[in-house]
Amino acid sequence: MTWKRFITALLAMTLGVPGAYVFGPTPPSPAPLPAGQAAWLADPAHLPDLSAAPAATVAAYFAGLPDGRAEELAHTYPDVVGNLDGAPIELRYAANLLQSPQWAGRQLLALDPRGDGRIAEVLGDLRGATHVTVLVPGVDDTLGNFDTGHGGRLRRAPAWQGRQLYTRMLADRPDARVAVVVWLGYDPPEGVRRQAIREERAAAGAQALDRFLDGLVTGRPGLAITVVGHSYGSTVAGLAAHDLNPQVTDIVAIGSPGMGADSAAGLHTFARVWAGSAPDDWIRRVPGVRVLGAGHGRLPIDPAFGALPLPCGNVDGHDGYFEPGSAALQAMASIGTGSTGDPR
CATH class of the missing domain: 3.40.50.1820 (Alpha/Beta hydrolase fold, catalytic domain)
Known part of the structure; x- marks a missing residue:
């Protein structure tokens, strides 16, 4: 993209298009649920909603799980665990590999194909x-x-x-x-x-x-x-x-x-x-x-x-x-x- 195209676009927007299009606020659109979140919240074990929790809270939750439970959650809900800031690094790597094996050999802390x-x-x-x-x-x-x-x-x-x-x-x-x-x-x-x-x-x-x-x-x-x-x-x-x-x-x-x-x-x-x-x-x-x-x-x-x-x-x-x-x-x-x- 060249600067001339940028300037042209800016001038077109400011001069040739209604000002509200450029300068008016963008109406907020509802944020989509994190991938896999609906299934996570529907789990019979009543898993906590960690999607907006501070990273320290997420880390404390995983640290308090019994042996093997974190790996079980990563296997069942890889799209959730793989994108949880504060979850253990290696667990996120494993979860993202589970949901997308084509990324094998790479270390992914987040992956959402939507x-x-x-x-x-x-x-x-x-x-x-x-x-x-x-x-x-x-x-x-x-x-x-x-x-x-x-x-x-x-x-x-x-x-x-x-x-x-x-x-x-x-x-x-x-x-x-x-x-x-x-x-x-x-x-x-x-x-x-x-x-x-x-x-x-x-x-x-x-x-x-x-x-x-x-x-x-x-x-x-x-x-x-x-x-x-x-x-x-x-x-x-x-x-x-x-x-x-x-x-x-x-x-x-x-x-x-x-x-x-x-x-x-x-x-x-x-x-x-x-x-x-x-x-x-x-x-x-x-x-x-x-x-x-x-x-x-x-x-x-x-x-x-x-x-x-x-x-x-x-x-x-x-x-x-x-x-x-x-x-x-x-x-x-x-x-x-x-x-x-x-x-x-």
Whole structure:
């Protein structure tokens, strides 16, 4: 998607379409029940509704089960257990493999094939890691193109991007105990249209991201987390920032159209905020505005925003941040391994 198409779409919406379409609020739609939830709640054993429970409550529930009961629940309700933030990591891996054997050999902390799909893949030893980087993809990313990239371009594929980052982290620090989670746990907009200009999708994603991260750190007070948001994924990260678990030490925005605030201070987070865009990234030409729900605020690469600069001088285009040899990839790896220092 080129910047010219984005600007054209924005102008068409603001000038040629009734203002309510762009600037009016989107009527809330009822959230669907989590996959398998109806059957879980209908179980004769009267299983508790954990779908909205804090991750710590979920963890306590599973810790209190008698031997073998957790595995039994995972086998009976894999779509529920596999997506419960706070449930044991290995149990979630096993549950997601049970519901989708085609993902054998991969570590999935979330999997929901409904609609455009949801997925969270872990690269590395999450249980043994001291530093975890969570990558949040953006517009047009779906379960269907998670491995191939939208438009069939591999460098756009979230799974490929995550592997490049994990490989770079290990190359830099072979002794580092690190993991990468590629988190497509929300429904990104389809194309650069109304939903991409507005923030409803990002707001829903921010709530899901906050909950997911709480699940990662439950019972692990020494774990440090970096959140990397690419494109609209940086908007998700920005809206999540004020509620992020304090164990999130860094937020990185790459190719960002805005983070839902006009300054890093406006994100209300103790995490360090980094931002960078390729010299030829079309996102640089997006208006840094936020009016009546349209737009995402000042671009975080604007010095006035106050983010720490992420080097992107040799990055090519909007999707080149994870290319081997890119300055951005090197910088993200250094942040993710803790090589830039821990701000806490």
